[in-house]
Amino acid sequence: GDSVTQMEGPVTLSEEAFLTINCTYTATGYPSLFWYVQYPGEGLQLLLKATKADDKGSNKGFEATYRKETTSFHLEKGSVQVSDSAVYFCALDGAGTYKYIFGTGTRLKFLA
Amino acid sequence: NAGVTQTPKFRVLKTGQSMTLLCAQDMNHEYMYWYRQDPGMGLRLIHYSVGEGTTAKGEVPDGYNVSRLKKQNFLLGLESAAPSQTSVYFCASMGRASEAFFGQGTRLTVV
Numbered sequence: 001g002d003s004v005t006q007m008e009g010p011v012t013l014s015e016e017a018f019l020t021i022n023c024t025y026t027a028t029g030y031p032s033l034f035w036y037v038q039y040p041g042e043g044l045q046l047l048l049k050a051t052k053a054d055d056k057g058s059n060k061g062f063e064a065t066y067r068k069e070t071t072s073f074h075l076e077k078g079s080v081q082v083s084d085s086a087v088y089f090c091a092l093d094g095a096g097t098y099k100y101i102f103g104t105g106t107r108l109k110f111l112a
Numbered sequence: 113n114a115g116v117t118q119t120p121k122f123r124v125l126k127t128g129q130s131m132t133l134l135c136a137q138d139m140n141h142e143y144m145y146w147y148r149q150d151p152g153m154g155l156r157l158i159h160y161s162v163g164e165g166t167t168a169k170g171e172v173p174d175g176y177n178v179s180r181l182k183k184q185n186f187l188l189g190l191e192s193a194a195p196s197q198t199s200v201y202f203c204a205s206m207g208r209a210s211e212a213f214f215g216q217g218t219r220l221t222v223v
Contacts, residue, residue: 034210041216042216042217043202043214043215043217044155044202044204045213045214046211046212049210049211051210089154089155099157099160099170100155100157100204100206100212101157102154102155102156103154104152104154105154105155
């Protein structure tokens with residue numbers, strides 16, 4: 001069945017560092033791909049999405065490109081801030097099934 | 113605009129007790145979902161609904177039941193709670209644009 005694999009966390013960075021969180025997927029058909037963010041004590045909220053191959057989703061300085069050839073959707077940000085501290089989830093919506101499949105989540109933390 | 117509202121936010125149950133979690137959305141969405149979130153396991157789909165009066169099983173449906181009698185509400189029931197059901201439960205709804213909107217979560221502890 002469909003699945004999403006994310007890099008295990010936590011990812012610990014200094015402020016203004018470059019962030020990459022890897023996400024790969026397996027799916028039949030052509031899913032839409034998503035990144036959701038969960039701030040402490042809150043529910044998940046959509047960060048960005050891409051609906052077809054080579055699409056780039058972007059929001060709040062975060063970007064991810066839908067790579068069909070490598071079945072990947074890696075999240076990047078050029079300069080992270082302490083306010084970006086959260087758990088990031090990669091997800092797919094399998095080709096119109098409207099059933100989201102989530103990765104295990106990756107926590108972003110900052111060096112004291 | 114309230115979005116997705118879950119009640120209660122916290123609950124402690126004894127093993128064998130029953131309870132119902134309520135999810136309400138005011139966005140006229142057709143699709144609604146119940147997930148549980150456990151450390152290291154991401155979100156796992158329990159049950160979902162593609163419209164009023166319909167329900168379907170997700171990945172981990174055992175021990176749970178659901179009902180969608182009204183379009184705006186999706187209820188999750190635990191008939192006989194077990195410690196393995198200690199988790200954070202999230203409800204979500206989705207419209208045709210494929211963006212899911214989540215509630216704030218319900219933290220359930222079964223002792």
